[in-house]
């Protein structure tokens with residue numbers, strides 16, 4: 001009897017210890033480890049991407065309330081209070097803070113231009129450009145020719161913009177222009193970031209490539225629309241930078257390379273001969289991912305300042321250049337295998353096929 005009692009006592013105290021111990025461990029360590037290992041740090045994959053989708057019946061409502069919120073922030077900056085206007089925005093994905101990732105298309109031609117702005121929202125001047133261009137094209141549909149299509153994503157990083165103070169990084173502290181899955185990402189991106197750490201700009205590339213929904217959003221736009229050229233607007237470096245075929249290459253250029261460089265020159269010419277600079281690209285950047293690796297001519301327009309008061313001036317100066325980027329006849333002539341690798345668009349087909357096999 002005594003032996004039995006003793007064993008029950010030991011057992012129950014051991015159990016309670018184990019219980020307390022595991023609860024404590026869970027609170028202090030494991031849940032945090034798990035969160036970091038499986039959510040914060042991991043790349044977004046086709047399964048986890050589902051968490052960032054907006055249900056189709058909610059899309060319109062979400063866009064309307066987001067546009068209202070944007071209007072209030074635009075007003076604070078002294079810009080237009082209705083940036084979205086009557087444009088037929090679409091959004092199938094949302095950011096970590098549940099802001100819709102907006103885009104719109106004009107025209108249905110076979111020559112597609114992708115325009116991105118608001119990637120780094122602390123650079124304020126580029127922010128209204130995408131919205132203004134979309135409203136301008138809505139008012140002047142005749143500007144889009146039959147063989148053209150333009151896709152505009154005016155605010156790639158809404159969470160960075162809607163924080164109390166607009167920031168370069170997204171809501172999770174990652175630079176959406178260093179998080180693309182480029183071939184040199186694993187080898188160089190963290191080292192590049194660390195070597196520049198003393199500089200004040202936060203360029204953190206993420207713990208893994210493609211870990212941020214803003215990156216996936218841009219990849220999906222490239223994936224689905226297969227743009228022939230990309231124009232991305234930033235500030236305040238004050239030049240046009242070209243990434244793509246023939247970038248940073250001396251000597252003889254192929255026909256496509258020559259044509260691609262001529263695109264940057266044409267945009268410059270329509271923008272009061274804005275300076276063209278051959279600036280290097282970074283691990284995980286759009287210029288590297290789309291321009292360097294996929295040979296999609298990618299032009300970055302760096303406005304001169306981030307001063308919110310100069311938006312009207314820049315809009316006047318660069319509208320002709322933006323229109324030139326759209327209308328410049330450039331159908332990329334590169335072999336299909338060098339073209340954008342499909343990342344996610346065909347994932348559903350892939351799942352079906354692998355199920356068929358089992």
Ligand SMILES: [Zn+2]
Pocket residue numbers: 120123234235
């Ligand atoms: Zn930037």
